[in-house]
Amino acid sequence: MTLPSGITFSSDYKVGLPGRFNVAVPFIDRHLGEGRGAKVAIRTATETVTYGELAERVNRAGNALLAAGLKPGDRLLMVVKDCPAFFYLFWGAIKAGVVPAPLNTLLRTADYAYLFEDSGCRLVVYSSEYAKEVEPALKQVATKGSTADAFLAEMAKASPALEARLAAPTDDCFWLYSSGSTGRPKGAVHLQRDMVVTSELYGVRALGVCEDDISYSSGKLFFAYGLGNSMTFPLWTGSTAVLDDRRPTPDTIFETIETFKPTLYYGAPTLYAAQLAALDAKPRRLDGIRACVSAAEALPADIFRRWKEKTGTVILDGIGSTECLHIFIGNRLDDCRPGTSGKPTPGYEVKIVDENGKPVAKGASGRLWIRSESAAKYYWNKPEKTAETMVDGWLNTGDTYRQDEDGYFIYDGRSDDMLKVGGIWCSPVEVESCLIAHPAVLEAAIVGHADENSLIKPKAFVVLKQPGSGGAALTEELMALCKTTLAPYKYPRWVEYVTELPKTATGKIQRFKLRS
Numbered sequence: 269m270t271l272p273s274g275i276t277f278s279s280d281y282k283v284g285l286p287g288r289f290n291v292a293v294p295f296i297d298r299h300l301g302e303g304r305g306a307k308v309a310i311r312t313a314t315e316t317v318t319y320g321e322l323a324e325r326v327n328r329a330g331n332a333l334l335a336a337g338l339k340p341g342d343r344l345l346m347v348v349k350d351c352p353a354f355f356y357l358f359w360g361a362i363k364a365g366v367v368p369a370p371l372n373t374l375l376r377t378a379d380y381a382y383l384f385e386d387s388g389c390r391l392v393v394y395s396s397e398y399a400k401e402v403e404p405a406l407k408q409v410a411t412k413g414s415t416a417d418a419f420l421a422e423m424a425k426a427s428p429a430l431e432a433r434l435a436a437p438t439d440d441c442f443w444l445y446s447s448g449s450t451g452r453p454k455g456a457v458h459l460q461r462d463m464v465v466t467s468e469l470y471g472v473r474a475l476g477v478c479e480d481d482i483s484y485s486s487g488k489l490f491f492a493y494g495l496g497n498s499m500t501f502p503l504w505t506g507s508t509a510v511l512d513d514r515r516p517t518p519d520t521i522f523e524t525i526e527t528f529k530p531t532l533y534y535g536a537p538t539l540y541a542a543q544l545a546a547l548d549a550k551p552r553r554l555d556g557i558r559a560c561v562s563a564a565e566a567l568p569a570d571i572f573r574r575w576k577e578k579t580g581t582v583i584l585d586g587i588g589s590t591e592c593l594h595i596f597i598g599n600r601l602d603d604c605r606p607g608t609s610g611k612p613t614p615g616y617e618v619k620i621v622d623e624n625g626k627p628v629a630k631g632a633s634g635r636l637w638i639r640s641e642s643a644a645k646y647y648w649n650k651p652e653k654t655a656e657t658m659v660d661g662w663l664n665t666g667d668t669y670r671q672d673e674d675g676y677f678i679y680d681g682r683s684d685d686m687l688k689v690g691g692i693w694c695s696p697v698e699v700e701s702c703l704i705a706h707p708a709v710l711e712a713a714i715v716g717h718a719d720e721n722s723l724i725k726p727k728a729f730v731v732l733k734q735p736g737s738g739g740a741a742l743t744e745e746l747m748a749l750c751k752t753t754l755a756p757y758k759y760p761r762w763v764e765y766v767t768e769l770p771k772t773a774t775g776k777i778q779r780f781k782l783r784s
């Protein structure tokens with residue numbers, strides 16, 4: 269793909285941008301000049317939006333925001349489902365100089381009240397599906413709100429022309445709140461240049477997204493993962509995004525894939541596991557897909573193997589974060605090692621360090637830090653968190669990683685989830701992957717549990733494919749499987765059968781909730 273005019277990447281992957289610009293121009297308006305006005309940008313079950321229509325509605329949305337009294341720099345909070353209006357609001361805001369902050373749509377009133385207050389936002393636009401949780405929060409903190417439908421009606425009255433407000437590449441552009449397993453959410457402030465960097469370095473160069481692609485992501489737009497998958501990568505390449513506003517289940521995902529025939533599918537390990545179980549019951553057609561991507565938590569090698577066996581497609585696991593915006597270490601179609609996160613995305617600097625900040629010996633486990641041009645600049649209103657996490661341009665991921673003999677990065681769990689067993693590190697993820705390989709097991713979580721000597725040992729919480737089928741015999745079998753597959757000290761001393769695991773909105777297991 270040729271880069272939009274005025275934008276360059278050097279041979280060492282540094283982005284070059286005009287001193288004054290607006291990032292809505294290369295992502296939205298550029299396509300009109302490049303002849304894509306009639307090309308489909310977005311497809312949903314009920315709607316098709318061309319690049320021409322998109323550009324006009326982005327302008328109308330920007331004008332409607334200005335008419336509602338928002339000034340450049342003001343925050344627009346969005347509680348919006350995966351639908352075209354998400355694009356209009358997000359880009360309309362950016363083009364007008366307003367800062368959009370998409371929020372998780374699965375939160376409760378108390379969470380929204382906190383976020384409306386923390387952000388000091390001028391307006392909240394929400395899909396009416398979320399009115400029950402959002403409207404009481406608007407009242408509590410006296411914030412102005414509008415349903416997405418009411419906003420679309422304002423857009424219809426607004427002018428279809430809007431001049432882009434110019435900014436510097438390192439000016440604040442949009443926010444994403446990072447959920448975190450503990451503490452209040454933190455607003456990560458992203459810059460004008462950040463989406464250019466992720467779209468080009470991961471989307472185009474690492475994954476190979478191109479103009480002919482059709483992208484579909486089960487991870488929603490409000491996650492950094494979905495924002496790249498379903499919006500910035502397709503818009504950067506002039507290709508097509510498929511949006512589905514339903515809660516993703518194996519059935520809705522397969523139905524969407526069969527209807528729209530995406531070429532790229534972006535999922536997460538929990539869903540791939542559920543999809544595999546569903547494929548056992550009913551075969552589905554996935555033949556248009558040329559690559560599947562997985563992120564949000566480590567993809568067990570066994571899921572990779574079974575998916576490839578069943579569908580013929582590889583799943584490219586990659587680690588990204590809200591702060592880095594998208595995948596910074598990932599597998600590639602031409603370089604993939606199952607059971608690892610792959611290798612650094614070219615353009616992302618990576619280091620694994622010990623407790624003193626010194627790089628570890630190759631192969632040793634340590635804390636992962638990242639430096640890049642797509643990193644959030646700071647956390648809104650949280651100077652201490654900012655100082656802790658962002659140091660000299662480097663970002664502390666909070667993840668523990670090591671490299672195998674060929675340089676592939678292996679995830680060893682969150683730094684705070686690691687266990688010391690008999691004085692030796694034990695990765696919960698490693699034990700879980702082993703348990704998941706057992707045919708009766710759907711999901712598993714490992715946490716530390718004190719034994720009769722108050723020493724921490726691994727304990728397993730296991731979800732079975734057939735609930736209620738667990739018992740002493742299966743427990744023996746699972747322990748034996750771990751003892752024979754892993755270093756024996758890592759086997760779970762207790763196995764508890766549960767019907768589900770506590771998870772964050774992004775689908776990550778909340779191991780801290782299982783600790784006792």
Ligand code: 3UK
Pocket residue numbers: 446447491492493562563564565566567585586587588589590591593594595609665666667679682774
């Ligand atoms: C964990 C992974 C192992 C890891 C994300 C792709 O997940 C995303 O962002 P979040 O801010 O969480 C970041 C944290 O999640 N993680 C993510 N991917 C993997 N661990 N293997 C993986 N493949 O702890 C990381 O620090 O919710 C993912 C693109 C954009 C994203 N924001």
